[in-house]
Amino acid sequence: AQSVTQLGSHVSVSEGALVLLRCNYSSSVPPYLFWYVQYPNQGLQLLLKYTSAATLVKGINGFEAEFKKSETSFHLTKPSAHMSDAAEYFCAVSRQGSKSTFGDGTTLTVKP
Amino acid sequence: DAGVTQSPTHLIKTRGQQVTLRCSPKSGHDTVSWYQQALGQGPQFIFQYYEEEERQRGNFPDRFSGHQFPNYSSELNVNALWLGDSALYLCASSSSGTALETQYFGPGTRLLVL
Numbered sequence: 112a113q114s115v116t117q118l119g120s121h122v123s124v125s126e127g128a129l130v131l132l133r134c135n136y137s138s139s140v141p142p143y144l145f146w147y148v149q150y151p152n153q154g155l156q157l158l159l160k161y162t163s164a165a166t167l168v169k170g171i172n173g174f175e176a177e178f179k180k181s182e183t184s185f186h187l188t189k190p191s192a193h194m195s196d197a198a199e200y201f202c203a204v205s206r207q208g209s210k211s212t213f214g215d216g217t218t219l220t221v222k223p
Numbered sequence: 224d225a226g227v228t229q230s231p232t233h234l235i236k237t238r239g240q241q242v243t244l245r246c247s248p249k250s251g252h253d254t255v256s257w258y259q260q261a262l263g264q265g266p267q268f269i270f271q272y273y274e275e276e277e278r279q280r281g282n283f284p285d286r287f288s289g290h291q292f293p294n295y296s297s298e299l300n301v302n303a304l305w306l307g308d309s310a311l312y313l314c315a316s317s318s319s320g321t322a323l324e325t326q327y328f329g330p331g332t333r334l335l336v337l
Contacts (some may be wrong), residue, residue, distance in 0.1 A: 154330045
């Protein structure tokens with residue numbers, strides 16, 4: 112069985128500040144991990160994915176995430192938030208085929 | 224290159240009715256997965272189709288059924304609609320459906336059951 116917990120349903124940062132969105136996973140086998148972004152009234156867009164290569168994964172729009180097996184975490188970061196980063200972010204885990212298990216999401220608000 | 228497309232974009236039904244949602248995968252993709260996203264929640268896996276057969280299924284009742292056509296497009300059918308079926312239904316396509324392959328999501332169909 113696999114599951115994902117996203118800590119904090121809402122995160123608010125000031126423009127230019129560090130963005131940190133937390134994700135912890137549970138998986139009985141080494142997982143593949145993903146971060147997606149969803150803008151209002153749109154589908155999900157892949158930001159980045161971890162597939163057991165480098166533990167530090169760089170994605171689009173300046174985001175990156177670090178896989179930490181000892182902490183079962185895959186937190187998403189961005190050094191400097193931009194207004195356009197305001198959206199809902201989902202962490203997901205996958206192992207069997209492409210069935211993905213998603214967290215409940217974190218809404219990121221960026222204040223000017 | 225068109226991405227994943229879904230139709231219709233919005234739909235209103237009443238309890239007990241049936242609904243069919245449609246999805247066209249991204250060019251070159253042969254695998255289609257369907258997800259239900261209730262308000263304020265993450266997407267939940269319904270099922271996946273590959274080579275016109277259901278390959279995996281999530282924890283959804285038999286009221287949810289699907290089909291994949293030879294051109295890889297897919298339909299999601301929901302019978303005997305409940306109020307709780309109101310959600311955004313997302314279609315995702317990938318190549319061969321392996322975990323390593325990136326899934327591309329469509330914009331979704333928003334279903335409201337009254």
